[in-house]
Amino acid sequence: MSLFFLIGITIKNSYQLQEKSLIDNLRNKAQTIFNLIVDVRHWNAQYNGVYVKSEDLKPNPYLNPNFIKSKNDETMVWINPAFMTRQISDIASQRDGFKLKITSNKLINKNNAPDEYEKILLDYFEKNPNKQSYWDIKDNKFKFMGALKIEKDCLKCHAKQGYKVGDIRGGISVTFDVSNEFEQLKEINKEKKLTIIFLIIAAIGGVITLIIHETMKRRDEQKISKLNESLETKVNELDDFNKTLHKKVQEEVKKQREKENLxxxxxxxxxxxxxxxxxxxxxxxxxxxxxxxxxxxxxxxxxxxxxxxxxxxxxxxxxxxxxxxxxxxxxxxxxxxPNKEKELFDLDLEVRKTYKILKDTLQNNNINFQIFSNKEIIVFGYPSEFSQVVLNIISNAKDVLIERNTDKPKIEVHILKDEENIYCKITDNAGGIEEEIINKIFEPYFTTKESRGTGIGLYISKEIIQKHMNGLLIVKNNEVGAEFTISIPKKEEEV
The missing domain is CATH 1.10.287 (Helix Hairpins)
Incomplete structure (x- = not known):
């Protein structure tokens, strides 16, 4: 009986996996479309807009000048990134069940005004500049929006509006009609429920039940394969829109992954x-x-x-x-x-674990190490990765204290918090970091240890705190030495 019970649970869970696979494909599809549009905008911005010869295209009334005349008295319409995105959106939205739109909280063209849902997401991006995108499924519509950030080329037009690099200018929303896809999943789920009931009734005929299960499994895989083919067909239609740009995106992603792995x-x-x-x-x-x-x-x-x-x-x-x-x-x-999932952990306890690893080395070099923490402070994140960051900083401080032969060397760790963040400050009395290099120490491959260092420890530490734990890692010099501050939000922000 236990065998049939396990088989029934497996069939039931497979629906959830199929639904997750469908959602992942939709999200990847929307992200690909967004990336293609962003690349087109960057190309346009690189050349400060382009001129198109057309007597039919109505110039953008919000651009000045919005058109010029050639030597042959031909109308040359000026198309900037926003105007080009609008044109692409109008063409793409003619497809059945598909909508593409550029929008912003700070409108110039009223035709780009956000609806209520888009307004919420634009406000969210502005409050959370580290968030790149958001997606949701509602009323059989897959809705995706990616944040449009100001980059260097964008300042040619937007600097006069008060924007700077990294600011949120607006967003691009992508909407799919997914009613057919989810209807197929519902049909598959109905068949699975009937199969589970049959397995319970036919428990005695275990061998026959196993054969039926394998048959149904193959049938489901064929249906899922057809479902994936349908999604791939839609993606290919968009890929044909600009194959060159898509190939370029893939090559850059591959290079970035290779660098990260290194x-x-x-x-x-x-x-x-x-x-x-x-x-x-x-x-x-x-x-x-x-x-x-x-x-x-x-x-x-x-x-x-x-x-x-x-x-x-x-x-x-x-x-x-x-x-x-x-x-x-x-x-x-x-x-x-290593920790594979985020968890709650005691900041003071992790610092003391790190000290235990370095205890003998610090004592043998007569380095006084103290931890100041008034109460238990709990954070949400990866305790092992956090310990690695503390280990890197303390090890670097130890090396500098030894190298400079500091009188009465000491390292202090202060753990405290306020209403929004939790802080871990690590200080030493080695005299501080030279002003000409203090802004470079978090760069990859930058090291002052020559043959003894890789120049990667502090870079990885900052990546861990900022990308894995949504925090900040900064450094400054105080009266007696260097002061590294790790700040982590008390809880993860939700939409």
Whole structure:
């Protein structure tokens, strides 16, 4: 019976997977359309707009001049990025069940006015500049909007309006009619419910039930394949609109992924090297102690004629030292164990775990390390990645303190919070960072350690805090040294 129960649950869950696959395809399709339109706009902005010879196209009344006359008295209509996007939207929206629109909260052309739903999303993008897009499904409509950000080429027209690079100018919405696709999923779900009922009734005929299940599975896969083919056909229609631009997007995405993989690999290697160095240092003293104990056992056994109690006592000491060594390697292994999902964790506890890894190195170099935290402070994120960031910053501070032979070296960690954010401030008294390089330390491959550094630790640290935990990592010099501040929102913002 348990076998049939598991089969029934599997069939039921497959509908959810099929629905997720459909939504992923729709989201990717909308994102591809948005990227193509943005690339077209960038091309137009690069040349400060283009002129089109036409006696039929009505010039944009919001542009000045909106047309010129050629030497042959031909009308040359000026088309800027917004006007070009509007033309493309009008053409694309003629397709059945499809709508493409450019809109903004700060209108110039009233024809681009946002509806109530688009207005909410535009307000959301302005309040959350790190959010690139949003999608939703409502009334059998897949609605997607991507944020249009001001880039350098855009300032040719928009600088006079008070915009700067990174500001939200507006958005492009993409809408699909998905009623047919979800109707097919409902039909598939109905068939699965009938199959589950049949499995319960035919539990005794297990072999026959298994055959029926496999048959239904193949039939469902064929239907899903047809559904995917239908979606791919629609995507291909849009791909034909501008194959060259789509190919360029794919090539740039591939290059970016290769760079990111390289950075991740180099970061792992750097962290691994640091970890091995700490393990070697952590083990050196216990190993020496074990060696001395065993030597003592040897000579005492010879001198005292194999005194059993003495030998047992010395062996107990040796086992305690070996146990310490075993616990040390477990501490390292747990520290570097990756977190695949976000979770709530105690900021103070993670800092203390990091200190435990570096404790011997700091003490051997007479570096005073203190943590100031008045109460338990809980954050939502990746504890292992956060610990890696703290480890990078403290390790860098330790290296500078040793290199500069600082008098009474110390490192302090202050954990505090306000109404909106939680902060972790890490300071040292090594004299600070040179003004000419302080703005470069978060850049990839920038290092002051020459052959001992990769220049990637602080870059990866900033990526972790800003992209993975929606926070900020900044640095400044105080009266006695450098001060790194990690700020993390108390909770993730929702739409």
């Amino acid at each position: 950075l991740i690999q180099q970061s792992k290697m750097a962290a691994l090297g640091e970890m091995i160095g700490n393990i070697a240092h952590q083990w050196r003293q216990p190993i020496s102690a074990v060696s001395a104990i065993m030597m003592n056992i040897k000579w005492t056994a010879i001198a005292e004629g194999m005194n059993k109690k003495f030998i047992d006592d010395r062996m107990k000491e040796a086992n305690e030292q070996l146990g310490y060594m075993s616990q040390t390697i477990d501490d390292f292994r747990n520290f570097f164990k």
